[in-house]
Amino acid sequence: MADRIGTPHPLIEPGLWVEEVGDSVFPARSPALFLDRDGTINVDTDYPSDPAEIELRPQMLPAIAAANRAGIPVVVITNQSGIARGYFGWDVFAKVNARVLELLGEQGVSVDMVLACAYHEAGVGPLAMADHPMRKPNPGMLIEAGRRLDLDLRRSLMVGDKLADMQAGQRAGLAQGWLVDGEAASQPGFAIRRLHDDHDLGGLLAAIDALGS
Numbered sequence: 046m047a048d049r050i051g052t053p054h055p056l057i058e059p060g061l062w063v064e065e066v067g068d069s070v071f072p073a074r075s076p077a078l079f080l081d082r083d084g085t086i087n088v089d090t091d092y093p094s095d096p097a098e099i100e101l102r103p104q105m106l107p108a109i110a111a112a113n114r115a116g117i118p119v120v121v122i123t124n125q126s127g128i129a130r131g132y133f134g135w136d137v138f139a140k141v142n143a144r145v146l147e148l149l150g151e152q153g154v155s156v157d158m159v160l161a162c163a164y165h166e167a168g169v170g171p172l173a174m175a176d177h178p179m180r181k182p183n184p185g186m187l188i189e190a191g192r193r194l195d196l197d198l199r200r201s202l203m204v205g206d207k208l209a210d211m212q213a214g215q216r217a218g219l220a221q222g223w224l225v226d227g228e229a230a231s232q233p234g235f236a237i238r239r240l241h242d243d244h245d246l247g248g249l250l251a252a253i254d255a256l257g258s
Contacts, residue, residue: 055159056135059171060128061179062161063189066146069157071118074197076256078112079187079214080105080156081205082123085225087145089206092127094137096144101152104225104246108204109154111250115257118194119156122186122213129168138163158194160186181205182212191217202252204240211237223249 055064083089086109088100112119127133142159149155162185166175179185191198203214203222211222215235223240224230230237239245 060162060164060168060174060177062125062135062138062159062163063193064142064159065193066156066158069118071116071157071194073195075116075118075194076200076202077118077120077190077194077196077198078108078253078256079120079122079190079201079203079219080109081181081207081210082121082142082145082159084206085204085210086121086149092132093141094127094133096140099141099144099148101145101148102225104240105204106149106152106154107246108249108253109149109156111253112257113154115253117253117256118158118196120187120190120194121156121159122181122190123159123161124165124181124209125161125163126165126167128163129165129172131169135163158190160190162186181207182209182216184213184217187213187217187219200256202249202256204249211235221252 055062057063080086083093086105088102090098109119125138162179163172164174164177164180198218201219203219206225211224214222221236223238225240227239229239
């Protein structure tokens with residue numbers, strides 16, 4: 046397999062997918078908007094495996110649009126234990142992910158990179174790894190994206206629907222995260238803000254706009 050982003054073969058090792066989407070070029074040390082996928086960008090249908098069933102969560106579209114306008118990279122980081130468990134393969138993941146990107150494009154927004162980790166302790170073969178550094182709540186995918194895109198992780202934002210998303214952001218050195226349908230919380234060096242209604246979304250949009258100013 047090729048190990049360069051932006052190629053037809055973004056699977057760079059048995060359990061890690063790194064795909065550059067589009068050809069945008071960003072200034073060095075740009076902040077990024079990191080997004081979980083299932084349950085954040087699209088409705089989580091419990092191991093999504095049918096492209097026809099993919100439905101976007103409209104709540105996240107304004108945030109992606111704001112990042113696109115501000116010239117801030119949008120990076121998707123997603124755990125995919127369904128692959129490790131044998132529920133489906135990378136070929137199915139690719140089709141589902143392509144559908145997510147297609148639906149986003151139809152709404153006039155886009156992401157710039159997708160990273161997926163399939164390693165899981167309940168997996169089989171080479172994917173059977175517990176606490177892999179790339180699997181959230183570990184920060185490996187954020188750090189890998191930061192290395193490839195030359196990002197300023199300290200100024201970047203994390204949005205997800207699980208505590209593991211927030212923990213990954215904190216461990217990667219981000220200053221704040223937004224928890225979909227969760228509650229605000231405070232941890233040393235990392236603020237978790239809730240993302241539930243239009244008021245909360247306004248706060249996220251303001252934070253994204255501030256990164257681009």
